Amino acid sequence: MKVVIPMMGMGRSGGERVLAKLANALVDKGEDVYIVAPESNCLPYYPLDSKIVILKSKVKRTRFKFLNFFFNMYYLLCKSRAVNADVAIANYHLTAYIVALLKSSVNKFYYIQAYEVNFSKRYTLKMLAFFSYLLPLKKIVNSKLLLPSYINNYIEVIPPGIDLDLFKSINKEIDTKKLKIGFIGRREPYKGSREIIDVLSKFYLNNRFDFSLNIAVYMDVNWMNKIESFNFYEIHNDEQLADFYRLNDIIIATGLIEDGAFHYPCAEAIASNCLVISNYAPLVNGESILSLKSFDKEELAKKIEQCFELSQSDIINELASNYQLVKDSSWSIVGDKFHKILLHM
Missing domain, CATH: 3.40.50.2000 (Glycogen Phosphorylase B;)
Known part of the structure; x- marks a missing residue:
């Protein structure tokens, strides 16, 4: 199965971290994973499996930011389409539009990790984020309470994983005096x-x-x-x-x-x-x-x-x-759940 993941960049944000972990998990399951990102921001901050293919989309720079945005979205779309993928995954409102515009034969998912309408003060940007939740994509959310009820038609709830081998306790006693x-x-x-x-x-x-x-x-x-x-x-x-x-x-x-x-x-x-x-x-x-x-x-x-x-x-x-709330949240368990959804939904 070919999986394409378009991204606006490969920095150190939580969303990019989750996609990196999921991509690694899917490779472990034997899937072919392609990450598409603008050539100006495609150096991974989080480690990626060597089998993951990183495709660089062209970046246009003019005096007009508005034009740059549409050119760069178009280049990202073209590069994503070239993969000829079976499955596409978005996790950001802008890449949700990219995934929605891929071929109809592609199985399209939107892994929603935040209600991004809240992240901007500008009305136009709020609306751009809101309408991404109305796109014909299969929505997976990290919390059942994340989206407003009238658009909360998710197919599954999957909280992100945790590296339980790294984030683990040590023997210590908490002294409440200090x-x-x-x-x-x-x-x-x-x-x-x-x-x-x-x-x-x-x-x-x-x-x-x-x-x-x-x-x-x-x-x-x-x-x-x-x-x-x-x-x-x-x-x-x-x-x-x-x-x-x-x-x-x-x-x-x-x-x-x-x-x-x-x-x-x-x-x-x-x-x-x-x-x-x-x-x-x-x-x-x-x-x-x-x-x-x-x-x-x-x-x-x-x-x-x-x-x-x-x-x-x-x-x-x-x-x-x-x-008890996190003991079953290892990336291997979360990756397995996510993989099963991609195969059967």
Whole structure:
């Protein structure tokens, strides 16, 4: 079976990571996988199996961004059509249009990992994202609550996988007298990093609790004016990310939109045996005492305070219960599920 995966680029975003992992899993199943990406952004950040073929589509550069967009989408479409694939997979609203325009004989899938209407302030871009969910593609979602009910006609729910050999626990005891709190800093406002800092700054001011703060990936210089001290960790690969999780007792994995959607830091921190505070899956799919229905500064503060009051038995029960939510999320299991859908849908 020939599988084509058109992409707008091959960087380090979560969506690109998922496609890289799925492509590797499909190759392991004996399928021929072709990734199509613009020649200006086709160097893989995440490791790909050597059997995966990367096809470079032409990139047009003129003075007019609007024209560049249509030219480059056209080149991406032509290169994707040249594969003569049996199956096509999109995971982004722009590539969904590419997949929709492939030959009718192609079995077309849209693996939706975010409701991208929320990601733009411009009305035209919101509509472009929204209409992608109306295209005649077979929708697979990473959470049953991801899309609005009136377009939530998915064929399957498949949360992304986790490398359970990498994101794993180490023997450590959580000392609630001085907790190590961490989160993944993000530039995008809807990720809610600034709001997390606002909450933690009040803990520094009231001086009731003893904790150290660790921030990874991104740090805004303005945060230094709000908090007394923290450690910053640049992350260049998954090994460093796994080390960061294990460094902490608590990971705050909250955001301002898409309550209940799958969230990588939430899942990976659970697998790494951290206490997790989150309004995302997989935590909200269980009975965690630290889950949030949606982001709220006061509620987040209460959950952090609660962590300082947990007994060792409470901690053990919380960690064990949470791990049940991710124990079957290895990429081999997820890849097998995805492969079966491609074969039989």
